[in-house]
Amino acid sequence: MTRLSLRLRILLFFALLALGGILIVALALIVGYRHSIESGSGPGFMLSAIIAGFGLLGLATGIWFLFDENVAKPIEKLAATLRVRAHAGVPAELDKHAARYLGDLAPAADAVTTQLNEQTLDAAEMVALETEALSDEKTRLTALLSEIPLAIVLISPTHRIVLYDGQAASALAQIAPPRLNASIFDYFAKPNLIAAHDELVKTDREVAFEATCPNGEVSFAARLKPLGSARGYMMFIDEAHSHLSPEASRPLTYDFELLKPSGPSNLMKLAIDRVPFVVFDSETTGLLPHKDEVIQLGAVRVLRGMIVPGEKIDRLVDPGRPIPPASTKVHHITDAMVAGAPSFQPVATEFHHFARDAVIVAHNAPFDMAFLHRRAEEYDLDWQHPILDTVLLSAVLFGTTESHTLDALCARLGVTIPARLRHTALGDAQATAEVLCRMLPMLKSQGYTTLEKVIEQCQKHSRLLEDMN
Template identity: 65%
Template sequence: MAKGAILAGLSLRFRILLFFVLLALGGLAVMLGALWVGYRSALSDGIANGFLLAGIIGGFGFLGLAVGIWLLFDENVAKPIQALSTTLRARAHSGVNATVDTHSARYLGDLAPAVEAVSTRLSNATIDIAQTVAQETETLSSDRDQLTALLTEIPVAILLVGPDHRIVLYDGQAAGTLAQIAPPRLNASIFDYLCKERVLDAHERLMQEGAEVAFEAACPDGRVSFDARLKPLRGTHSYMILIDDAHAEIAPDAERPLTFDFELLGDQPISDLAARRLDQIPFVVFDCETTGLLPHKDELVQLGAVRVLRGEIVHGESMDRFIHPGRPIPPASTKVHHITDAMVASAPPPKSIVAEFHHFARDAVIVAHNAPFDMAFMHRHGNEMEIDWPQPILDTVLLSAVLFGTTEKHTLDALCERLDVVIPEHLRHTGLGDAQATAEVLCRMLPMLAARGHTTLGDVLEQTRKHGRLLDDMN
């Protein structure tokens, strides 16, 4: 106990000095030992053999001493400092209430308590700011509820489209209408849902007349059509698409949830996705459950996906689909993801869901945990349907290596624990549950990446390429 108290009282500078003292004393001991053995050998085998033996013993002795000192320094200084810096970054940039591991940093003198003090002060400041934000958010939420109640009385479905023809806002009824064509999503081109020629023709008349224009809208393949109206948004180049209740199937007094991001109106389009800032990039995070671990022969049984925009999960924009694998699900796989043959008996085949996901992920960066495994299924079915996946792929395993180093654990559970993300037990190993958890992990890592100077997608991709070996080993 007294020894521990004495060690705890040593300063960090004195501890580092001890490493060099140990190196010096160890080197002196190795040199004297080598000379003594060499001297004994010289007496019996000659001077040359004595010098040679002394050199060999001295060389290996110094090498072993250097390795031993390095291991001590790495375990007691380098690793704890790296862990402290990771904790600080997580608290500072992601709002994670990470605990400072003072035990592993016990040989760093006053550094760990100082970090704990700064972290506590930062957490308290964050709590104060969060309370202020919560009050303002409550006011905005009340305003939003009033707007939702007002929209309930209007018998039309509403879409707000920006000047670049990308969706900025849609209500629940518009989402239901779009869902007949493909999963709705913010920042998507309206031409992904409606025939481009018809929309552009109506838009041209809208610009010429400056008044509401009626037109017949239809999806690109013509299987869904309905009457709609284009209405100009005063003072902007944006416009609204209105669909009356006869086509939107609006239930009376139904809730009208809104999905929107008005900042999209001010975004300047950037053709080079790699040059975009991380907070300007739409991400689609997905996860698959399968019949086994061999992508070339096993099959999909579930796919879950969510969208992330401006570092936040877009609520309401998700996929959660069971898939009929065309074969029995092995009991060992069911034990992991709890999906049975009965649950997928009436589900669509893999190609149908892969095609739907392909549309859902259009114009977005695809993200997954251990992405090569999940993307192998997408590529296999995509090749059969002659669809490709041109967008960049981000892997949260590699992002973890960039932020926390290759020596840390990079499983999804480890990341969630490190970044204070909770996965409900009943959602673990489900497509949507794991996709949601991976998305929350991504949202916490994006500001940490930006704080390290990796502010664009190109920067991040360049960093992840340095750790590609991790995925090779994992798979």
């Protein structure tokens, strides 16, 4: 069969359907004729019709099954693999055995994508050279900023954080986890900052003021500085360096694209590659959200389809009770490791701030979110964020018949989870974030260009999560 052309095999499918139908009808008529000799023509022809009807139904079902297994499923799998190659940049190997009845389609697709990959590698070499040059520029910029004994934050015209250095990160962390694209008002009270900014705009000169956090517990002497013809403004936090040595590392975290207008403020209408995501995972004392407790929470942030370096949460949690040995065997977290760790409330509050104005993503999200919702009222936290589940994204892109475990998804998309990080909250969150980043261009290529469209497609496969949980 594999030596026959695709068109000839499809012809044989329908020839088999026609021949089988003729044989079934002939057999039914013979049986009906014999029955009519014994009991009259009426019952005989009725019996013929019943036999023919069920026979044709069985034949159509059998032919459909063969077509589905040997044509439809292989084409769907081939298309998914090609999307992985084309849009996720993963050199996934084509399953030529599964596509053995598709004629020359699989080898031809393999040849085309291999050629494109070679061209992409050539382009990647040029990009790597440019990236190296940009890296040198960043190193020089970091060295230059290190000479300034102040914490530095670059803020967009819409008052969102575009850049911060290591000292600024330490200052902001005294209030809440530092985040690119976060509103500066999440960290400092609006009245003082707006008054200083209005004066900055009016005079086009540096303005000193007291920057106080929203609850008034932390304050810094700060200055705003105009950027001339450039967009946005700089904020220098004078006292942030007091608890750091002058030689302290001052890595930069930035994305100058955030200076540009981001499009609709409604997350649901935002282009999928412009949506801010927070990807998280938790480890727990057991598998029952209504009575078990979180013992570890890890999270990373994704902006413009890329993981933001340095923006993460990795916290152990004291569950207030012993961790069952069966659970420790999975995640390797012991009672001694969580002794002295904070309770879940401050960790959940920190994560809530970390996920502000973002879409929350997890693998099998209902399980992890159940632990957050269970304590929401007690902790006065409102979890109204849009939720994306990588299980459902996998079903949208690869079909429901594929495996949708995190390990299977990582293997399919070329993501490696180091063994020591598997079943740790941050390790699994990092892997899930890498998977998400590789799926975003694939979703866009299929026409699911906004968060609203992606969620709509995910809802069609929600039964998968019901079965898992």
